[in-house]
Amino acid sequence: MGSERLKTPELSETDSPPPRRSALTNLWRIKKYLYPYRFRLALLWTMVLLNIIAGLAIPPLVGAAIDGPISDGDLRGLWVFAGIIAALGAADAILQLVRRYMQTTTAMAIEADIRAALYEHLQRLHTGFHDRWQTGQLLARVTSDLGMIRRFFAGGLVFAITSIGMTVIILGQLLFIEWRLALIVAASAVPLFLIGRKFFMGYLPAARSEQDQSGEVSSAAEESALGIRAIKALGRGPLMAARFEKEAAELRDRGVRKSLIASRSWSGYDAIATAAIGAVLTLGSVMVARGTLSVGDLTAFIMLQLALLWPIEASGWVMAHGNEAMTAADRVYEVFDTEPAIRDRPGAKAVDRGAIRGELVFEGVRFAYEDDSREILRGVDLRVQPGETVAVAGRTGSGKTTLVSLPSRLNDPTGGRILLDGTDIRDLRLANLRSVVTTAFEEATLFSMSVRENLALGRPDADEGDLLEALRVAQAEFVLDLPYGLDTRIGEQGLSLSGGQRQRLALARAVVVKPAVLVLDDPLSALDVHTEELVERALEHVLQDTTALVVVHRPSTVALADRVALLHEGRIAAFGRHSELMRTSPEYVDVLSAESEEVAA
Template structure:
């Protein structure tokens, strides 16, 4: 219940509207509660005395009460909807903003489908609780207490019978709530698995089709969907069983009231008007009691949804600005990059990838990192922009620990182009200026020339052409060139290149390397070498082996002095040749 109680943080800004909503609900309930007593007055007064004039006045009063109740209910529900939708929008905004702050390690282990499920389905459950469940609980409790009070006033022996029905309802609801909360959590977790399976398949649709595995992924999805169906059917079975009991109890009590009331009328203890008012009031309890099952179910679903959402919101960002962190001004940045005694291992693996690594990249120098596949080149490159933080040691820019710099200024000065480029469902221009919104047309043109990405001008709407999801409407080489242009346009102090030319043909790669060479003259660059041709970009080469740098020198020096370097280049050349 604690996480559901924490929703008050999001309800607080709507306190005024919620107060108005409760006031409207109370007055609407009072109008509804007054109607049975008006009916009693009609039967025991004008009907009994055959007073037509009095009948019309009372009928007009009943009509006025009905109209007033309808208006109050409409206004209350409108306010309810605005509050619920506002809470949902606020929570969705906070979840999205918080996810952006979480470090890359969180996203490495947390399934995207589970995040989507929390940001959609779980928020929908909380919205329904905020819109209907919470207010109906208050209204129904008020209605129940007010009706019982009137029943006791009209004829207390039967009033006690109706009040006593609350005892079995209490034990029934408690038993139902215990089982339903477990079923709700299981259903919501499985809904996340279904969303994750669908999301993975949609992203990898080309691979699925290329390998002819459509039947396999369909069966996998059907299996997850079948689990969700079975869990949901079990939950519905539990709900329907309890709901039937919530229905049966008030109907049994109503039968007892009709029998007891008839006897009381025959004995002169009640008038016919009082019996009609009593039964009408009791019928007003049928909906609150029937709705009790729905309210409990809705509350339990909201509770588990809140638990799942706060699982994410309570995850502390591992990479944040240190207290006293300062900005790194681009005009002052020289780009002197150093790795000092760096050790690093991914969360949960218990294995170190980098083991006491030292490396010095001089300002304006282009240094290539060579090593066998899986030796940690990409990991090393991820430490400079703080996609991950070192386990031990430190990474510095111009002598300042990157952890002492604000993240925003660090990432303005350190730009990265990845081997596997990510493009977004937005225009070419928006993708290119993602890291520098104030880029001019001249900046864009220069970056496109460097990356040999002028093909964008031939797209249907040029720079304003929208790229499909993940940029799959473009070839692998085109995506890489756009990603490289996006990094170049920032004009950073340090440029990280994780083999961004791997998908290019030899001719295009040569053109890009020539253009990059001129751009990199004033920029410090760290380049992961996954194939020998990329070495041409580098002033020096560092060989990464067993988690540390074992040799640094020019390409020629390492070829001559370091057998391990020759072996790495030979292996990479063989891999490229086999791929070709």
Template sequence: MLVSAGLAVGASIVVPLVMQRVVDGPVRHHDQNGLIWFGLAALALGALEAFMVFLRRWTQSYASLSMEADVRDDLYAHMQKLPLTFHDRWQSGQLLSRAITDIGSLRRFLSFGVIYLIVNVCQYIVVVVLLIRLYPPLGALVALSAVPLFLISRQFAKRFLRVSRQVQDAQGDLATYVEESAHGIRAVKAFGRRHHMFTRFTANADKVYQLAVQRARLDSRFAPLYELIPNLSLAVIIVVGAVAVVQHHMTLGQLVAFATLQMGLVWPVESLGWILASGQEAMTAADRIYDVFDTEPTVVDRPGAIDLRRDQLRGAVRFSDVRFSYPGSDTPVLSGIDLDIAPGETMALVGVTGSGKTTAVSLVPRLYDVTGGRITIDGHDVRDCTLDSLRRNVATAFEEPILFSMSVRENLALGRPDATDDDLAEALRVAQADFVYELPWGLDTRVGEQGLSLSGGQRQRLALARAVVSRPKVLVLDDPLSALDVNTEALVEEALERVLAGTTALLVVHRPSTVALADRVALLEDGRITAVGTHSELLATVPSYRAVLSAEADDRPDLLPEGKGVAAR
């Protein structure tokens, strides 16, 4: 790019020198043959310049777009490595703004701004040297015009940098708001808050508008100065140069060459404002992108991490004095959990809302890392296992189902890409999700963004089927039946009981009926396991356990479980 740009500029600089020879030679002496040869030379230089410009732009577009794609790939890959604590803290719109808008700003500057900056500076220096050689007094005048340009650029860059960062941050906030409004459109319509949400949107959009106008005004205030200085210099050159020609200090050809070279500097000087503005945007964009890149992944493979092989796993899970606190919080969520889950056993985790149940089960597949103690699978600390092998053997179904804007088949096979149609059919049967075959294109039907084209119960059953189809050794279920009706829940529990027979399962319970799936129950209170036993044992001996289940049981007596092989009260 630099070579082709340099050759193009070089050809454009040589053309005025050819014009000088034409005026002082063939034109002055009425030499028609010489005029033809100089004309052909100028034509050749023009063709060379045009070809070099084409070559630079073609190379520039390919290289810059490839670079943009690589940076975006790296940014996305890095975001996938960052822990959930990062994503809990960051707005999705801000990440989207960095991955799309900021990388685009960076690409535009690195592909055009940098090239123009280097070439224009070199062109300015070369032309000024040539002008001084042609006529030193006027050449010195052109050189001195760089001083006010430098002072103007310094002031412009300082102010534009601050405003540019504000604009880009405001655009990220606006993107977040639009995304949240789109995802929550049902709630907005249900509560009749369309006008309220529109008012908030216009407030965010107006902030972006005001900042963008402020940036545009700043640009428009300085841009005329970049045009004024070279044009004033050109006016002085024409007047003083004409006098110099009359006084025989310059030839007419030198004046023509001088004026043409000076006019060639108008664009480099005028473009300086755009280059600086583009550079400031790129600086703030790079700074925002590095906000993400500079965040180090904390949940990573340790040196020498081992692969968990499915055929060698039994599925024994142990919590040993497990403690956990969220980053930046002094309040522990878990304060020393000790729990043993035998291979093939289903353990239910019961506790009041906010007791840490979801956090505890999230530590098994290392969605978070323990801050104290350890969790082992068959004696292997999960932190000593590779993340890929750990998450292949530990499947999770969340209370809030997450589906992607892809086909039902792709959503189900997310954790097991090699799953056959028979595998998917069996998982769908277990999750009572046979409704997918009634969709317009069956398994190939796209479920839409966040699966909003499906009901809450349907999304939850698909998420459960996705966890089942991966055939994990350890299955973590975070109350995956909460959105199901009683009849569907009973069918799912019956099918799950057969699936869980050979799988170690850790089950978060918010509904009493789900306890029926468990061999044993652990009661979590204030970040500690205070009781472990069968449902009947805890119901008979632990008042706090009865209290946790009582509210739901009083409202829904049909949900009282009998447990596995034991009678309910």
């Protein structure tokens, strides 16, 4: 059954682009996106520092209050201490509030910047990349991975620096109060370090594997949502549910594995820190009893040590976040580091739409899809004269769609070349080329926007007249009767249209561009015979002075074309007028009669 393998569920290792860098390097590369926010970040760090100082000034003050006013019974003096401590506490709280707010908004802004850059990059990558990557994996990168990076910069990194700063200051304070006790605290750092190192080595791969699996689950969910009709129609609901459950269970297992590693380390941390407090309390009490340490100093010491617990615990958390952010950065840079395979050649020329005559020539064009040994096109030679309409016929799977994806460079030939007015299309600017050569595909994709926006996608400056004209040609004037006319929202979040309606809108969208070369992949397949005839009659008018390459399945559509090319076994097996080919090419007769039987049936 096909449903078991809608798309291979494993993202293989080879999908990662070659220049692999360490996760840490990739996280470091994010700094490029922090740069615009440097002043805000500097202010943020200043506040963090003030926070630490305000927080750590309190324990020594408490100690001094115990040894001073409290043991002297000086109530007035105690009020002064209480006032200072309260003021420091309040300042600390306010500072924290402002800092948290700034921290969050800045991190969100940075995340939004990276997301926009990633999206833009995805747009530049060629269709082959999108074929190869599961949508869910890309979605996971654009959403949850970037979220992890943000949480690291907003939370983890701030915690890390705060922890280090606090630890250094506290250790200094402890040494100052009683160096022998401070040595006990310092000694506990050794086992903490060892646990930390072990954690680091186990957590990184565990986090990566969880994040990858999260992408798998998104893919499975997304596929089911898109394919819900097919799944229901085939009665494969339970099977798909089982498949999804399997992926979800795997995600749970990997999440548990990751959390176990974290909680094991954290409880180790806690145990060691608590043991150190116990030791200090015991030895400190002995010192107090002997009179070598004041009660106030011991109190301050313990308070500071308790304050140290927080950075110690936070460091576990920071490492977890840091780890996740590192793997997330890795995954995000897998996409960023993939160079667009189809891009402007150095010195690519701009094309002037007005100066294009529209001669399209295929010269020995070969094509194989990436990671596929089969050559779909094996030396296609075809010359379309300016203004001529050439139909491409061929059996299903013969490579017609593949062939017509080449002139607008959705794919580049693997051999041979394509010339537009004598210039290799790879020497023309891509952005330009696509407004000169416009393609409408059989599977019409409309976007969640108004009809007007959908129509003007290829030519944003088109006016009302252009749109209406294109709608007329495509026999798509039904949109004028929609609830809000041209402003009706369609697509996934809007009004649903029938297959034929969508196809006619997609055709109109291509016609609006008024390209020099119009490429249509079976533009009328979803239309009834009557509508098809109407569209054809209107199209004929448009095609009169436009070079066109039109994939056809039905003999009736062939009538649109001046000449027909028969694609067979990767080559143009026959080329000429329809009537001519009907006489001379049995293969052609075969292909078209097979189709007409379908129509007749």
